[in-house]
Amino acid sequence: MTTPLVALSIAGTDSGGAAGLAADLATFAALGAHGACAVTAVTAQDTTGVGRIVPLAAADVQAQVDAVLGDLPVGVVKTGMLGSDEVAAVVAGISGIPVVVDPVLTATSGAQLGSDEVVAAYREVVLPGATVITPNRDEAVRLTGLDPRTPALELAAALHELGPAVVLTGGDPRAATCGDTVMEGSGAVTVLEHDTIRTCNDHGTGCTFSAALAVHLGNGTDLLTAVHRAQAFVSAALTTSSTWELGRGRGPVAHIFVPTTQEN
Ligand SMILES: Nc1ncnc2c1ncn2[C@@H]1O[C@H](COP(=O)(O)OP(=O)(O)OP(=O)(O)O)[C@@H](O)[C@H]1O
Numbered sequence: 001m002t003t004p005l006v007a008l009s010i011a012g013t014d015s016g017g018a019a020g021l022a023a024d025l026a027t028f029a030a031l032g033a034h035g036a037c038a039v040t041a042v043t044a045q046d047t048t049g050v051g052r053i054v055p056l057a058a059a060d061v062q063a064q065v066d067a068v069l070g071d072l073p074v075g076v077v078k079t080g081m082l083g084s085d086e087v088a089a090v091v092a093g094i095s096g097i098p099v100v101v102d103p104v105l106t107a108t109s110g111a112q113l114g115s116d117e118v119v120a121a122y123r124e125v126v127l128p129g130a131t132v133i134t135p136n137r138d139e140a141v142r143l144t145g146l147d148p149r150t151p152a153l154e155l156a157a158a159l160h161e162l163g164p165a166v167v168l169t170g171g172d173p174r175a176a177t178c179g180d181t182v183m184e185g186s187g188a189v190t191v192l193e194h195d196t197i198r199t200c201n202d203h204g205t206g207c208t209f210s211a212a213l214a215v216h217l218g219n220g221t222d223l224l225t226a227v228h229r230a231q232a233f234v235s236a237a238l239t240t241s242s243t244w245e246l247g248r249g250r251g252p253v254a255h256i257f258v259p260t261t262q263e264n
């Protein structure tokens with residue numbers, strides 16, 4: 001008998017199946033982990049935008065988290081869209097398990113997915129207990145309140161001061177390379193650069209990256225190696241989706257047909 005890694009995603013749904021819970025659960029499965037989930041919000045969303053957002057009450061999210069933690073040996077928690085400061089407090093109440101926080105505040109399409117109250121809750125209650133946070137530049141600027149032109153290293157340092165290790169992601173479809181700035185718990189900094197995959201089917205890259213990172217960390221992999229493997233997974237997924245024609249907007253990252261080797 002074996003027990004697989006159990007990864008719990010606390011996130012919103014994306015009806016288009018690209019981002020949020022769909023991305024997390026597909027990534028967990030592709031990397032050999034069992035995915036459990038607690039839904040925070042339901043979104044009516046497609047490749048072109050977000051139409052409607054229905055947040056769940058914190059008590060409903062708490063009940064899902066309690067059900068999962070009360071029964072399954074969860075090895076890692078990954079959070080996405082939280083929807084409210086009350087739900088952020090539910091995440092803050094989890095202890096003794098590594099928590100990977102993807103501070104979802106804005107969708108690829110530009111839709112706002114996090115209020116100022118949620119931003120404050122990240123700073124005050126979520127980040128002090130988090131293992132690692134994986135913001136993109138816009139999210140890091142919003143969370144720190146720093147000038148949008150602030151260098152990546154300073155943004156990462158400001159978040160690191162709040163508690164967690166930081167992976168400031170730098171996905172840019174127009175650049176030749178993408179660079180992710182990693183600040184470990186010790187404060188050591190490494191910039192991991194890799195080739196940009198040319199595609200407009202990149203909806204869900206942030207969720208996919210954080211979910212892959214969570215699986216590797218849950219398996220006991222060190223942060224730098226875990227980031228490297230999560231990048232490789234996203235690149236493999238984007239290589240597949242670059243051949244797709246799906247939807248009228250920014251199409252979904254491919255979570256299927258991704259080779260699952262030791263390297264990703
Ligand atoms: N076109 C690309 N080619 C290769 N890697 C990419 C590309 N776009 C993003 N990545 C990688 O994907 C990971 C997620 O980064 P990104 O900065 O895109 O997150 P994000 O902005 O939160 O994503 P999204 O909001 O689109 O879900 C990072 O490791 C980044 O380097």
Ligand SMILES: Cc1ncc(COP(=O)(O)O)c(N)n1
Nearest residue numbers: 012013019020107108203204
């Ligand atoms: C429910 C939900 N969670 C997260 C995202 C962010 O993903 P992206 O930045 O790729 O739009 C999203 N659009 N929807």
